[in-house]
Amino acid sequence: MNILKFFTAGSVDDGKSTLIGRLLYDTDSILADQLEALQNSNRKNDDGTIDLAILTDGLRAEREQGITIDVAYKYFQTDKRKFIIADTPGHIQYTRNMVTGASTANLAIILIDARNGVVEQTIRHSYLVSLLGIKHLVVCINKMDMVDYSGEVYNSIIDKYKVLAQQLKLAAVTYIPVSALKGDNIVQNSERMDWYEGESLLHFLEQVDTDNLDKSQLARMPVQWVIRPQTDELHDYRGYAGRVLSGTFKLNDRVTVLPSGASSTIEKIEFFDQTPDAAHAGQSVTIHLKDDVDISRGDTIVNASALPQASKLIEADLCWMDGRALDTSIMYLIQHNSKVTKCKISEILHKVDINTLEKHPADEFKLNDIGRVIVKTADALAFDLYDDNRANGSAILIDSRTNLTVGALMFRAAVE
Amino acid sequence: MSTYNFDYLDELEAEAIHILREVAGQFEKPALLFSGGKDSITLVRLAEKAFRPGKFPFPLVHIDTGHNFQETIDYRDKMIKRIGEKLIVGSVQESIDQGKVVEQKGKNASRNALQTVTLLDTIAKYEFDACIGGARRDEEKARAKERIFSVRDEFGQWDPKRQRPELWNIYNGKIHKGENVRIFPISNWTELDVWNYIRRENIELPSIYFAHEREVITRNGQLMAASPFLNMDDEDVVFRKQVRFRTVGDMSCTAAVESEATLIDDIISEISESKISERGARMDDKVSEAAMEDRKKGGYF
Structure with missing residues (x-):
């Protein structure tokens, strides 16, 4: 069931x-x-x-x-x-x-x-x-x-x-x-x-x-938490805890860690008292890598043969969710899975009249408005296009003055 | 397409573990509110799955009304010993002794409402910025609308009209100083899901969940455990009955149901066929149609 x-x-x-x-x-x-x-x-x-x-x-x-x-x-x-x-x-x-x-x-x-x-x-x-x-x-x-x-x-x-x-x-x-x-x-x-x-x-x-x-086949796991018991018997234990967003990770798979680009191989997959050979989309697991690479919360482990987009300039659909209108002159926070970085909406490409589906040029974005924008982020995000991989192609905007979630973003393209 | 066995309990479990790890990653001083009930016991198992072999990144907090079933306290102490995590106890009796709250009077007196004050005091004292709880959306219709990350203002209040949109599996835990977030990792579980999970995971529970004989009285059409914490008078007739409890709360506000269910399989078939929902056995919800909404706005869990 x-x-x-x-x-x-x-x-x-x-x-x-x-x-x-x-x-x-x-x-x-x-x-x-x-x-x-x-x-x-x-x-x-x-x-x-x-x-x-x-x-x-x-x-x-x-x-x-x-x-x-x-x-x-x-x-x-x-x-x-x-x-x-x-x-x-x-x-x-x-x-x-x-x-x-x-x-x-x-x-x-x-x-x-x-x-x-x-x-x-x-x-x-x-x-x-x-x-x-x-x-x-x-x-x-x-x-x-x-x-x-x-x-x-x-x-x-x-x-x-x-x-x-x-x-x-x-x-x-x-x-x-x-x-x-x-x-x-x-x-x-x-x-x-x-x-x-x-x-x-x-x-x-x-x-x-x-x-x-x-289900997307692209293997992606954002790291939420690094498990390091630091006890005598588990002195060197270092497990990367997260939920597999999409695709499958298997033992000995070559993986890349983004945004650093470091490569390694999956040494062990843990799930509480089990050590499965693979971790599939939807599962919350702990992954161990063969090499000692620097990984922390907000990084994403991906299959080395199918890399996501990595960009600081992203074209996205935005749904505005706050009573206070979008301000293109200020910085917001963008949260993409476990990664949070600063961003600006650098350009509004168009707004959609959602009753008629007509697109209009616009210079303001108010509550419930939907349209296409360019997001400029402080750190590069490792993302997929929303239509290819919903879980890794979406993000929220947070207004750091109020901490409210003010926007929903669906990534449509990396801007060259 | 790879095939693998990932059924609904696996999915609910994976979602809850993801939420618990988000708490660890996003907050400075989280806590797990532990009542001794099956839902918070389930949370402890989920936390083990999220963080072992490491320690929990939060202590357990028990708001002790002083009117607990002894079986619950025994269970709590044994469990803490087994998992080796820190327990903090907030005492309602202490709040009463300090004059912060006044004991209710009359036949329906309970300490259920008083624990809100003790909870808020405990949150303030330890400066907790996130409190994980075992509430579920299927329990009650105000809860059906609550977010998984539910922000409370500095007075502990929930404002249903100002809830943050919660999209995809992205949880916004950003707050101002003094605010805190209540976190409900098993929001999407039903009562039956919890029981099926407990059976699958072979989790031990306090004995009052299983049918046993005890002294009860009838109050407002429901069976209540006879105890010194219940204001009884000559009209109350004490009799013995084979009962069990579907939720674990205060002895003065948690009603028993007649039951022969001594094993977890019996309980699951009993619930599957039951015609009374779980919160139906809670006197505190019966006051008005908006009872839960009002208590939540006031800072109740």
């Missing part, structure tokens, strides 16, 4: 919280006392049934306003998989929260209201899926109960969506007609839409293979 992390995009009106509530409810993931709290709540659907959306609206302000402000994480499992849902808000003023929720997801669900079809926010959400490099997308045409479960309505919507998907180069898209409110095609296949021959949403989520599309 493995884990599928997915995020849901859509606004209040699309029934996104209802969809998640429905997944939890129909998979028996709501326990008795939570259900009791639900039933005691004042919020009910028009027909008096439980409003499943309450399950995901965690904060008091959200309950009062009936909207999702922040990312809420929800968990459920079936016999096949463990699921982690990032429930993110759909309003444009919460774009940054959506980017946050999407950043760790392997799959996205976009909701379209069957009555309205592809609208401005559908374009926005789809753009974010493409920007964040999420390789699997499920488009749920929701509220099919409101259009008499019409196959014609459904087909005309997906025909329109396919044009958008092509424009955004979204590869693996799956379409499912659903009613979250009534439970059609969520867990069970609906009897009310016999024209639909595909799977129910849950069945699809249980089966979809995310490994092949998501």
Whole structure:
């Protein structure tokens, strides 16, 4: 059994919280006392049934306003998989929260209201899926109960969506007609839409293979911590602790340490009381090298035959996440895995109108703005392009005046 | 494509180890908050996996309410001896004696709320800049929104509206002096995940997690262990019952559940079928729909 992390995009009106509530409810993931709290709540659907959306609206302000402000994480499992849902808000003023929720997801669900079809926010959400490099997308045409479960309505919507998907180069898209409110095609296949021959949403989520599309073969491990017991019996012990971002390291592999460029060979791989022959993407291990090279936190160990980019000038997409606008005259901190260095945004190439996908020249970057910039870093970063290797192609910007995370960066090219 | 066995527990474990090592790398004076409960016991195992054969780069801190189950204290002392790490104890009784907090009165009195003050005092005294805890997002809906690195202001408060975006697996631990960060490495684990991990790793637990016979009373529809720490009166009828505890908190606020589960396999099948969620056995969450959110804003873990 493995884990599928997915995020849901859509606004209040699309029934996104209802969809998640429905997944939890129909998979028996709501326990008795939570259900009791639900039933005691004042919020009910028009027909008096439980409003499943309450399950995901965690904060008091959200309950009062009936909207999702922040990312809420929800968990459920079936016999096949463990699921982690990032429930993110759909309003444009919460774009940054959506980017946050999407950043760790392997799959996205976009909701379209069957009555309205592809609208401005559908374009926005789809753009974010493409920007964040999420390789699997499920488009749920929701509220099919409101259009008499019409196959014609459904087909005309997906025909329109396919044009958008092509424009955004979204590869693996799956379409499912659903009613979250009534439970059609969520867990069970609906009897009310016999024209639909595909799977129910849950069945699809249980089966979809995310490994092949998501995993980069480039062997990368940022060093987080150097283990040096310095005891009598372990006097010379020096282990480099980190999580393998991507690819595989094997015993006797030739590796390069960046940014210094020093080379060595893997002598031993440790995982607590085990000494495996290889360390794979996702594993947290300790690596020993044959040579005595100078390595500290922030350095990256990589396979010597597939080096990453190393540059102080990087073209990147930026999503601005702070109330205070970007200031191109000041220095920020950039955090790329375990490496932190100073940086400046030296140039804004363009900004994207995420409702229309048009690019505009810009000289300012405000909350929720997204566009292309040039980042100039104090120390060189050892990075890959985001589309090749998400884990080593992303970074955050920190404002050292407030220590807040103010920007998300996706690396697109090294500038010569 | 190389194939290797990396199941969901391996993935959760690797993520938690990564987070613990980020704490070591980013903070000057971190601490691991140890309650004696299964979640913090799991954290200790994860810390061993993250840092052995080296020492932990942080001490363990226990906020002792003085109303603990004796079994928990015995377990704690034995474990500290085994792992050879430093333990710091912050005492709620001391906070009461110093007049910093006042003991609650009445039938539902508990020291649960008081421990926030002792925790904040202990953080200030040792100047901890990061406190690792075993909270999970599946426990409660306010927790479902909390970051893995959760910044608290100098008054220990959590501001849900000013949370930092937390992207990819990059954790921003930068803070101003006086602030500190609460760190939750097992945020993405569920109760069942923790139990499955404990079984897989063969981790020893305090005996109160397993079914045993003890004297209890019924309070607000729940079974509470009869103890000198519970304000009891003539209406309370003490009887013996086969029970176990699903969480380990104060004796005065942790309810028992009827159970025959004496082995970890029994517990796992019990939880898989259970119709009451884990925090359902905590009286402190029942006060209002926003109970946890309010306590977190005030500095509670």
